[in-house]
Amino acid sequence: MNPVFAALDTTDLDCARGLAAAVAPHVGGLKLGLEFFLAQGLANTAAVAGATPLFLDLKLHDIPNTVAGGVRAIAGLKPEFLTIHTAGGSAMMRAAVDAAAEAAAQTGHRIKLLGVTVLTSLDDGDLDAVGQRGPAADQVRRLALLARASGLDGVICSPMEVAALRADLGADFQLVVPGIRPAGAALGDQKRVMGPRDAIAAGASRLVIGRPITEAPDPAAAARAIAAELAA
Numbered sequence: 001m002n003p004v005f006a007a008l009d010t011t012d013l014d015c016a017r018g019l020a021a022a023v024a025p026h027v028g029g030l031k032l033g034l035e036f037f038l039a040q041g042l043a044n045t046a047a048v049a050g051a052t053p054l055f056l057d058l059k060l061h062d063i064p065n066t067v068a069g070g071v072r073a074i075a076g077l078k079p080e081f082l083t084i085h086t087a088g089g090s091a092m093m094r095a096a097v098d099a100a101a102e103a104a105a106q107t108g109h110r111i112k113l114l115g116v117t118v119l120t121s122l123d124d125g126d127l128d129a130v131g132q133r134g135p136a137a138d139q140v141r142r143l144a145l146l147a148r149a150s151g152l153d154g155v156i157c158s159p160m161e162v163a164a165l166r167a168d169l170g171a172d173f174q175l176v177v178p179g180i181r182p183a184g185a186a187l188g189d190q191k192r193v194m195g196p197r198d199a200i201a202a203g204a205s206r207l208v209i210g211r212p213i214t215e216a217p218d219p220a221a222a223a224r225a226i227a228a229e230l231a232a
């Protein structure tokens with residue numbers, strides 16, 4: 001299985017279609033997020049994903065009733081993964097799990113729910129500034145344990161926390177990991193990063209990779225090179 005989801009972060013439909021066509025043969029799935037979904041909506045999200053597994057990264061974060069409504073609203077897209085924020089608390093996560101189960105009974109497709117822990121663009125200083133108890137690794141662990149207890153299928157974490165979470169949470173819990181930077185790639189806004197091979201070796205289930213693929217001169221070649229590195 002190719003563990004890479006390519007993040008297509010654009011508001012432009014033609015750009016997303018072009019990138020999807022170029023990289024889909026070399027990745028395990030496509031990630032469409034807030035930027036594309038807000039600009040293009042459900043129908044174009046479905047059109048860009050086509051038959052390729054879809055990771056819908058909406059990072060829902062609201063009161064339980066509203067998040068449950070959000071899960072029901074996108075259920076027809078049948079994404080493999082959908083993100084919600086663990087910081088919304090256990091009742092919110094459980095409401096999302098219940099809504100996903102109801103939707104599965106109707107569509108025959110079970111969406112896997114992933115809880116966002118601490119964004120990979122944040123470091124210990126950033127957590128401190130917003131009044132969250134760090135260090136980041138401890139906060140990620142607290143939120144991941146809460147996510148599992150609330151019935152989620154896995155979490156989003158940085159590659160730096162993967163090994164410890166894998167040891168704590170066992171083989172079946174999904175650890176889906178952005179903040180991936182192949183050698184020489186620009187960090188951009190990411191702060192807790194690692195290379196693709198090291199992240200998989202640490203125990204990541206899936207990798208989310210955006211700009212190192214989409215901003216490469218040849219996105220298909222960049223995705224192919226990452227797949228080759230992981231297969232070697």
Ligand SMILES: O=c1ccn([C@@H]2O[C@H](COP(=O)(O)O)[C@@H](O)[C@H]2O)c(=O)[nH]1
Nearest residue numbers: 007009118119120178179208209210211
């Ligand atoms: O903590 C998080 C949660 C989600 N993301 C998303 O992953 C990709 C990463 O893109 P890059 O261009 O490879 O940095 C992006 O779509 C984010 O929304 C994350 O980076 N960190």
